[in-house]
Amino acid sequence: MIEIRTADTAKIGLVLELAGEFGLNVGIGSECCVHKLPSPQQVAEIASQVDDLVVVTPITPQKHYDRVLDFIRGLPRGVRLVVNDVGVLYSLHGGGELDGFSAVVAGRGIVHTSEACPWVDHLLRDESEEVKDAFLQTNLNYSRTLGFFRDLGVSALETDLELRTVEAALRTGMPVAAHAEFIAVSYARSCHTARFFGEVPPDCRDRCNAPMELDLVDMFDLSGSPPGFAQPSPEMLGIFPKLYLLGATIFMKRDVHDVQGMERVIVNGDMYDPAKLRDVVMAFVEDVG
Numbered sequence: 017m018i019e020i021r022t023a024d025t026a027k028i029g030l031v032l033e034l035a036g037e038f039g040l041n042v043g044i045g046s047e048c049c050v051h052k053l054p055s056p057q058q059v060a061e062i063a064s065q066v067d068d069l070v071v072v073t074p075i076t077p078q079k080h081y082d083r084v085l086d087f088i089r090g091l092p093r094g095v096r097l098v099v100n101d102v103g104v105l106y107s108l109h110g111g112g113e114l115d116g117f118s119a120v121v122a123g124r125g126i127v128h129t130s131e132a133c134p135w136v137d138h139l140l141r142d143e144s145e146e147v148k149d150a151f152l153q154t155n156l157n158y159s160r161t162l163g164f165f166r167d168l169g170v171s172a173l174e175t176d177l178e179l180r181t182v183e184a185a186l187r188t189g190m191p192v193a194a195h196a197e198f199i200a201v202s203y204a205r206s207c208h209t210a211r212f213f214g215e216v217p218p219d220c221r222d223r224c225n226a227p228m229e230l231d232l233v234d235m236f237d238l239s240g241s242p243p244g245f246a247q248p249s250p251e252m253l254g255i256f257p258k259l260y261l262l263g264a265t266i267f268m269k270r271d272v273h274d275v276q277g278m279e280r281v282i283v284n285g286d287m288y289d290p291a292k293l294r295d296v297v298m299a300f301v302e303d304v305g
Contacts, residue, residue, distance in 0.1 A: 017275070017304050019043050019070060019193070020297060022285045023052040023263075024225040031285055032065060034297050041280065045072030047100050047125055048203050048264045050080040051218035056090045063092045068118055072098040075125040075203060081107075094118055098174060100125025105168050114169040121193070122165055122173045124200050128155045129181045132199050134257050134268055152180045156188050172279065176200060177272050191279035196300065198227075198260065198267040198287045207264040224263035227287055232256050262286060273303045 021043030022031050028044065035042045044062060046052035053073070054062075063069045071091055076084045084104055088097065093116030099105045100123035108114050130136055131152050140148045154175060156162045175185045177194035185192045209228075210220040232253065237246035248256065260267045267287070275281050281300060288296050 017278075017280050018297070018300055019280050019282045020285050021045075021070065021072065021282055023049070023072075024286050025054055025058060026225070027285055027290060028054075028058070028062065030290055030293065032062070034294060035066060037294075038297055038301050040297070041068060041070060042066045043070035043072055043098070043282065045070075045098070046074045046263070047072060047098075047123055047200070048075045049207070049217075049221070049224070050074050050076060050084060051221045052224070052263070053084075053087055056087070059095075060092055063095055068094075068096055070096045070098060072100070072123065073104065074100055076101040076104055077205070089113060091117075096121065098123045099170075102126055105165075105170070109168045119171045119191075120169045122156070122170045124174055124176065124195065125203065126165070127173050127175050127185070129153075129175060129178070129184070131178045131181045132176055132201055132268075134201060134259070135255050138255055153184045154181065154188070156190075157184055162188055162190075174282065176270070177275075177281065178270060179272060179274060182274075182278060186277050192277070193280045193282055194275070194278050195282045195284065196273075197269055197271070198284055199270050201259065201266045201268050204264040204266075208261055208266070209263050225286060226289075227260040227262040227267070230259040230261055230266070232259075260287070275304055 019041035020031050020034055023046040031042055044054050059071060073084055073088060085107055088108060095117060096119045097117045098121040114120050140151060172191040173185060174193045175181050176199040177196045178199060182192060182194050207217060209224045210217050213220055213223055232248050234245040235248050237244055257268045283300055285293055
């Protein structure tokens with residue numbers, strides 16, 4: 017029921033070791049960076065060592081579109097394919113190229129939810145329960161949207177391990193895999209990590225093998241003349257969670273361990289110190305029971 021996932025090829029040995037020790041599923045690849053995809057040779061080698069390997073493919077800029085399509089076409093059949101780009105999914109389905117995968121999964125790049133907003137409860141604090149429930153659905157809870165993705169071959173979905181998000185996702189009737197602890201708040205088209213280090217992808221690909229903590233400073237302030245920047249108020253700091261940056265994705269942390277009804281729990285090994293990853297995995301194994 018637990019999957020350990022990495023986009024860092026240097027961690028694959030550790031991931032395989034932990035998977036063997038605890039009986040975990042293994043996932044490789046990236047949700048949002050084409051440059052973090054493993055090579056076809058690496059995929060084939062890992063697939064020969066584990067059952068039901070998960071391969072994650074990213075939200076894809078147009079200039080890398082053909083590259084990602086070719087990557088997926090070259091995958092060994094029998095792997096579980098996670099797609100985060102609707103265009104990629106549409107092209108593969110149109111070409112009849114999704115047959116043979118153990119499952120085709122809509123990833124978090126496709127399945128969106130409003131609960132990932134850091135201040136969602138403050139936005140909804142004065143709303144009725146009916147409005148809150150409607151607001152906190154996933155975008156696949158609309159029957160026509162769900163039918164559209166089913167017709168494209170999607171047989172399962174991924175979302176964040178947030179109680180209301182998982183509850184809404186389970187209403188679709190599809191198997192649900194949930195990402196534990198680190199919730200995807202936003203994806204960037206222009207990579208924050210590359211920009212911070214002043215590097216051009218793919219030269220920065222090793223910069224995002226571990227997360228960076230973000231501090232809330234220099235908020236844009238329209239009240240000045242002229243408008244400028246100001247430091248956040250104590251009230252804002254009180255509702256603003258700690259955020260983490262990994263590559264082009266910003267995460268926040270949630271302490272949710274209720275896994276009832278889910279097909280699997282996904283642990284992103286890249287969000288943790290490798291020296292502590294075994295203890296992290298053991299804690300999740302104990303939670304799942």
